[in-house]
Amino acid sequence: MEDLEKLKYPIGHFECPSEISKHHIESWIKVLERLPGRLTDLVQDFSEEQLETPYREGGWTVRQVIHHLADSHHHSYTRFKWALTENGPLIKAYDEKDWSAMMDAKSAPIELSLHYLTALHAKLVYLLNRISSDDFQKSYVHPDGNVIISVAENLGKYAWHSNHHFAHIYNLALRKGW
Incomplete structure (x- = not known):
């Protein structure tokens, strides 16, 4: 069995x-710019059975990962704007596991x-391509531990998040020979 952490x-x-x-x-913005096309190219020909396959035992299905990306990045966009x-606004957190267990995340078309x-x-x-370098220093407060997160750090987190979940699906496809 593959290493669970990996x-x-x-x-x-x-x-960070x-x-x-x-x-x-600049490189993080490029990751965000490219994610939708890369993800669409990867999953556009997946069957319903493939979309219902968890990326790991006990993990989310491909469908749930795709819907999670949309939900999470929606929250991120709002955090950037705040x-x-x-x-230094205190943002509202959400329970990503509960959101990914909802009916729409489990059944809605990935399109x-x-x-x-x-x-x-x-x-x-x-x-992000049009804000000033000073704007990247602005921040919000995350309620989990009252952590201060700058716009620049949030950008890095969501570039990582994009690659993180893309890799879940990509690696699954490699392991399954899709």
């Missing part, structure tokens, strides 16, 4: 650089989330 975190855990450079920001328009991610990421990339 199945859960195929690209490792997110590690102590100094976030312009290069980091940080950019308010002074809903793929189209949503395409539009959402286009808006997000447009925004």
Whole structure:
């Protein structure tokens, strides 16, 4: 059996650089820009059976991962906007496991989330490419531990999150020979 940690975190855990450079920001924005197309290309020919396959034992199905990406990145977009328009706002967290257990995450057509991610990421990339370097220093407070997260760090987290869940599906497809 494959190592559970490697199945859960195929690209490792997110590690934010102590100094976030312009290069980091540019490369992270590119990840966000490319995710919808990469994901669509990967899953567009998956059968219903493949979409119902968990990426690991006890893990979410491919369908749930795709819907989770849309839900999570929706929250992230809102967090970016709050940080950019308010002074260190306390954001609202959500229970991603409960959201992924909902009927829509388990049964809705993946095209809903793929189209949503395409539009959402286009808006997000447009925004991030046009804000100032000072804007990347703005922040919000996450209620889990009252952690202060800058716009730049949030960008890095969601670039990682994009690659993290893409790798779940990609690695599953490789293991299954899809």
